[in-house]
Amino acid sequence: MQPIDLSLDRTLFIFGNQTLSLGHVLLAAGLFFGIVLLVFISGLRRAGRRAEEADARMMALIAAQTEMKGRIATLADVFGTRQSELNQSINQRIDGMTHRIGTSITEQTKATHENLRRLQERLAVIDTAQSNIQSLAKDMAGLQSILSNKQTRGAFGQSRMETIIADGLPMGAYAFQTTLSNGSRPDCTIRMPNDQPVLVIDAKFPLEGWNAIRAAADPEKAKLASQQFRRDMEVHIRDIAGKYLIPGETQETAFLFVPSESIFAEIHEHFEAIVQRAHRARIVIVSPSLLMLSIQVIQAILRDARMREQAHLIQGEVVRLMEDLTRLDERVRKLHGHFLTTQKDVDDILISSDKLKRRGSRIEALDLAAAGPEPAKETKPFDNRLGQLKLRVVDED
Known part of the structure; x- marks a missing residue:
């Protein structure tokens, strides 16, 4: 088995005029992995920042949600109060409208009944007039039959x-x-x-x-x-x-x-x-x-x-009426003279009564213990006038 040549100068690839050795490849691989690592690290950093931003946004969202819940609760209370007030106002308006509608319906019913009553009265008048017209038509027919006959026509005239x-x-x-x-x-x-x-x-x-x-x-x-x-x-x-x-x-x-x-x-x-x-x-x-x-x-x-x-009768009655008026005038004049005489006698009596009152006042003012009694004065004239007045009244009666 031959040993592997691991030298960095070993040629691995040839691309046109460029020769790629193992060192070049390793260098390229290290650069690649470095770049990837840098990209990964920057990605992690960006992900962390994004997570922090997401947490911050989440906290802001939670705070906004909490605030929204408070506002919604407040709005619910306000809406509940407004709804109750609105319901109360609507109920009051409905009650008022119901009352007005009931009153209007009652008045309209009364007016309708009154109009129906008047209509019935007018219909009764119309029925009566129609009956009269029918009766008049019958009478006209009878009148025509009467006027068609000479004797009955003469009787009609x-x-x-x-x-x-x-x-x-x-x-x-x-x-x-x-x-x-x-x-x-x-x-x-x-x-x-x-x-x-x-x-x-x-x-x-x-x-x-x-x-x-x-x-x-x-x-x-x-x-x-x-x-x-x-x-x-x-x-x-x-x-x-x-x-x-x-x-x-x-x-x-x-x-x-x-x-x-x-x-x-x-x-x-x-x-x-x-x-x-x-x-x-x-x-x-x-x-x-x-x-x-x-x-x-x-x-x-x-x-x-x-x-x-009847003029002579009226004239005779007028003459007798004038005679009665003449006699009445004479009697009234006599009665007037008697009244004048009586008035004169009454005036004399009033004069005597005034004198008596004055004398009585002077007697009351005297001191009877110091002076003797004053002889009473004679009041025969007053008695005589009163007797004459009584006799004159008896004579007049």
Whole structure:
């Protein structure tokens, strides 16, 4: 076995022009291990510093954590206090809001009940009005059926005229369906004052021609119906003037009653010739309102006539009243004279009583032990005046 050459000059490797010996390798290895050792030591130092820094950071982190825990505890206490205050405030607000909501709901309930009550009242009024409208519709249907018949229509006009007259005049001032001297029977006669002739009212208005005008479908039929209505009115005016205007028995003017204000207005607007003809025949066409006004005027005339009839009685009562006043004045004057006399006597008595009081005061002021008794003064005048006053009072009674 050959020995190993361990000399440092031994060539181990050849790289190009460079020859690496064992010394070179060992030197390189020592440098390498030195460098590694230095790197390791520096790494350990850095690791130690890092560990120290980590410990310091850990301690700082622990301190920060402890401080954070304290702060968190403090915040928890603050949050707990704030939360309790907030809960209390919220509860108070909720209670207040609940109270306000309850009050508002109560008031709203009362208002709702009141509105419902008013609504029920209005509905009741509406039901009543609807019932009245239905009743009125039935009455209108009945009125239409009445006006379709001539006899019932005449009875309707007669009834309305009688109602107006009966409401405006006293009993005995009018009469219905009386017979005149020529045998005719007017619908109503009104007695005038001072034995004047009666006033005649006719209520038989020719309504057929007027209904025909209203029912005309074209202008030609309306024209024919208007002509027929004009002829009917002229005939009726002539009949009233011939039957009811009797000299010495009735007034020179008679009333033709029209049972509708609208018909009255239409006649004066579209049939002026009929109105003029009635005026020439001394026939006055009156509506319900004009008849009512005329009845009021007649009532005033009758009242004035009754007052004039009673004027002499009133005058006699006034004369007797003046006689009674004269006697009362004389008696009052006598009584006044008696009172004056009595007052004078009373004044004299008061004067005497004052004198007596003054004398009594002087007597009380005297010293009775030192002086003798003073003779009493005579008081006969006072007694005489009192007796005269008693006698005068007895005489007056």
